[in-house]
Amino acid sequence: VYKRQDLHSLIERRYSRRELFRVGSGVAVAGVLAACARSEAVRSGTRFAPVRPSGGDTVVVPDGYRADTVVRWGDPLFSAAPTLDSAAVMRGALLQPGAAAAQERQFGFNCDGIGIFPLAQDRLVLCVNNEFPSPVLMFPGWLEAARAGQLADYVAEYPECNLLMQAAVGVSNIELAREDGRWQLVTDSRYNRRITATTEMQFSGPAAEHALLGGSAGAAARGRGTFGNCAAGVTPWGTYLTAEENVQDYFGNGEDAPFEPKASELHSRFGYRRRRSAFGWEHSDPRFDLRRQPNEPFRFGWVVEIDPLNPNIPPRKLTALGRFRHEAATTVVAPDNRIVVYLGDDQAFEYLYKFVSAGRFNAEDPASNWSLLDEGTLYAARLDADGSGEWLPLLWSADGPLSPAAGFDSQADVLLNCRGAADILGATPLDRPEDVAVDPATGRVYLACTMNPARGEAPEGMAAARGIDTGVDAANPRPENRGGHIIEFHEADGDAGAQVFTWEILLVAGAAETDRLVALSDAPLGRDSVYFGGITDAAGLSSFANPDNLAVDSQGNLWIVTDGNQPDGNNGCFVCPLDGPMRGAVTQFMEGPIGAEICGCEFTADEQSLFLAVQHPGSGGTVTQPVSSWPDGPGRAARPRRREQSGLDEGVD
Numbered sequence: 001v002y003k004r005q006d007l008h009s010l011i012e013r014r015y016s017r018r019e020l021f022r023v024g025s026g027v028a029v030a031g032v033l034a035a036c037a038r039s040e041a042v043r044s045g046t047r048f049a050p051v052r053p054s055g056g057d058t059v060v061v062p063d064g065y066r067a068d069t070v071v072r073w074g075d076p077l078f079s080a081a082p083t084l085d086s087a088a089v090m091r092g093a094l095l096q097p098g099a100a101a102a103q104e105r106q107f108g109f110n111c112d113g114i115g116i117f118p119l120a121q122d123r124l125v126l127c128v129n130n131e132f133p134s135p136v137l138m139f140p141g142w143l144e145a146a147r148a149g150q151l152a153d154y155v156a157e158y159p160e161c162n163l164l165m166q167a168a169v170g171v172s173n174i175e176l177a178r179e180d181g182r183w184q185l186v187t188d189s190r191y192n193r194r195i196t197a198t199t200e201m202q203f204s205g206p207a208a209e210h211a212l213l214g215g216s217a218g219a220a221a222r223g224r225g226t227f228g229n230c231a232a233g234v235t236p237w238g239t240y241l242t243a244e245e246n247v248q249d250y251f252g253n254g255e256d257a258p259f260e261p262k263a264s265e266l267h268s269r270f271g272y273r274r275r276r277s278a279f280g281w282e283h284s285d286p287r288f289d290l291r292r293q294p295n296e297p298f299r300f301g302w303v304v305e306i307d308p309l310n311p312n313i314p315p316r317k318l319t320a321l322g323r324f325r326h327e328a329a330t331t332v333v334a335p336d337n338r339i340v341v342y343l344g345d346d347q348a349f350e351y352l353y354k355f356v357s358a359g360r361f362n363a364e365d366p367a368s369n370w371s372l373l374d375e376g377t378l379y380a381a382r383l384d385a386d387g388s389g390e391w392l393p394l395l396w397s398a399d400g401p402l403s404p405a406a407g408f409d410s411q412a413d414v415l416l417n418c419r420g421a422a423d424i425l426g427a428t429p430l431d432r433p434e435d436v437a438v439d440p441a442t443g444r445v446y447l448a449c450t451m452n453p454a455r456g457e458a459p460e461g462m463a464a465a466r467g468i469d470t471g472v473d474a475a476n477p478r479p480e481n482r483g484g485h486i487i488e489f490h491e492a493d494g495d496a497g498a499q500v501f502t503w504e505i506l507l508v509a510g511a512a513e514t515d516r517l518v519a520l521s522d523a524p525l526g527r528d529s530v531y532f533g534g535i536t537d538a539a540g541l542s543s544f545a546n547p548d549n550l551a552v553d554s555q556g557n558l559w560i561v562t563d564g565n566q567p568d569g570n571n572g573c574f575v576c577p578l579d580g581p582m583r584g585a586v587t588q589f590m591e592g593p594i595g596a597e598i599c600g601c602e603f604t605a606d607e608q609s610l611f612l613a614v615q616h617p618g619s620g621g622t623v624t625q626p627v628s629s630w631p632d633g634p635g636r637a638a639r640p641r642r643r644e645q646s647g648l649d650e651g652v653d
């Protein structure tokens with residue numbers, strides 16, 4: 001419930017902090033020195049003329065910048081593999097035998113999270129998530145068969161379609177080299193690798209031997225594949241963390257599945273499909289038929305660690321980081337060298353988590369760091385109305401809140417049911433917590449809550465079953481939250497490993513000009529309220545909605561990419577300063593093609609290049625009736641899920 005007096009204390013903090021910065025910019029005040037020095041640098045905002053969105057079928061960046069397509073779905077990672085022909089896709093080429101084998105050696109579909117691993121000044125390995133397949137954009141007739149309830153027949157006639165989808169998802173690791181400022185794929189690099197829905201996986205951490213994961217049977221028998229790979233993270237020891245998100249969509253026939261009681265409870269809290277899966281894999285592969293393998297979903301919904309420089313090492317699923325619809329895995333080193341991983345759980349009314357390692361990072365001994373993510377404490381966040389908050393430890397004990405009496409027989413049980421544990425501890429349900437970014441200079445943490453139209457409505461579905469309050473509150477301040485918002489967290493003493501924090505709203509997204517631009521003192525917010533860091537003049541602001549992935553650059557600008565219906569034009573990339581009078585002044589840096597969401601959002605170390613993922617251009621169309629032909633042009637199917645790189649010729653400050 002919204003409490004006006006609580007907001008006032010928030011607002012007072014907001015303004016007293018601003019005042020501090022104003023003084024601090026001229027006087028070196030201990031403790032805010034770094035932020036103040038930086039706020040001078042960003043005082044005038046980023047130096048580009050904002051993109052005016054047009055809704056066109058192209059990628060637009062400001063004058064003085066250049067956008068290059070680096071790699072596309074179906075581009076060969078090895079010279080022996082063919083290039084995917086998007087015109088042939090429209091004629092059913094991906095239904096033909098051999099298409100899946102080719103896809104296993106080609107760049108994957110539907111790019112999302114990105115990790116950058118520098119090899120040299122102009123060489124790097126890029127890890128790119130390939131989140132999910134879109135059969136309607138791959139296979140002629142698939143949609144019609146699905147609508148007619150004849151998908152089983154379709155799969156029987158074209159068994160290649162499921163093999164192709166399983167080969168198209170997961171992760172693509174590629175080496176890139178920069179020549180004349182342009183990044184290009186290094187074909188046949190020893191680092192090029194596809195990880196798919198069938199790749200051998202290992203499990204580590206406290207739940208690795210849990211009976212629902214197959215007990216202590218050999219790892220190869222227990223783990224194959226990764227999918228639903230959404231946002232991502234990079235560890236200080238040079239590994240890639242890929243977050244398995246909407247894994248429930250891959251399994252069908254839950255209605256008739258022989259779930260044992262504990263499995264049934266966990267599936268219900270995570271969500272599962274009673275009838276058809278989203279992709280029809282259950283028609284050809286018993287792993288995805290819940291009637292035949294009711295526990296297979298428990299092998300998914302984890303964060304997976306991949307070593308990009310050692311392609312022969314199997315990926316590891318890190319059970320210590322818990323099982324939920326993982327979005328991000330944003331990793332920082334705490335002052336005492338413990339490792340902290342911030343983790344979103346992307347569904348309406350779910351929670352923000354963080355993992356804090358028991359051991360400490362040792363830069364001198366890389367091998368010793370490999371077990372850091374196997375032992376530690378997982379926390380869920382409670383955001384109190386007065387702007388304070390606490391990290392609630394998800395710890396099993398014989399007589400505490402997470403005990404056998406509550407249905408948890410071990411810490412492994414807790415990790416398999418983080419949502420249920422966080423419910424009991426009183427974590428704060430958020431408006432779809434997605435990606436997390438940490439400002440490297442200040443340690444402040446930014447969370448994108450992408451949207452939640454059910455906020456402020458009477459509880460329905462899972463929210464009703466959980467008995468939660470779906471009303472607006474200080475952390476989710478707008479009813480029927482269609483545009484999403486961004487929350488800023490200040491860990492106590494700037495220590496990522498802290499157990500308490502303060503927080504405030506940074507942005508409530510929407511149409512700057514036509515919605516109601518408010519200060520938070522105007523609370524309670526209405527459905528049409530938007531908040532841009534307290535700026536009350538819409539001139540110069542860019543409208544945006546549905547923040548998804550985030551990044552913070554070295555100059556203290558927050559970069560935001562979007563996934564949803566925009567107030568103007570297509571999804572894009574937006575940026576705002578985090579300090580100074582322009583804090584919250586969002587301007588548009590890039591607009592994507594029709595139907596795409598924009599993902600990734602990772603800078604090279606020199607910040608001359610920003611890698612963006614262009615995911616599902618052409619969504620809303622079909623392979624035979626496309627609504628986008630980007631980037632190959634008219635007469636070609638949209639080649640969904642490509643990555644776009646913007647060459648930042650001018651830098652960003």
Ligand code: FEO
Nearest residue numbers: 230245327346434
């Ligand atoms: Fe895959 Fe939450 O976006």
Ligand code: CA
Nearest residue numbers: 230231434548
């Ligand atoms: Ca996302």
Ligand code: CA
Nearest residue numbers: 548563597599
């Ligand atoms: Ca998304």
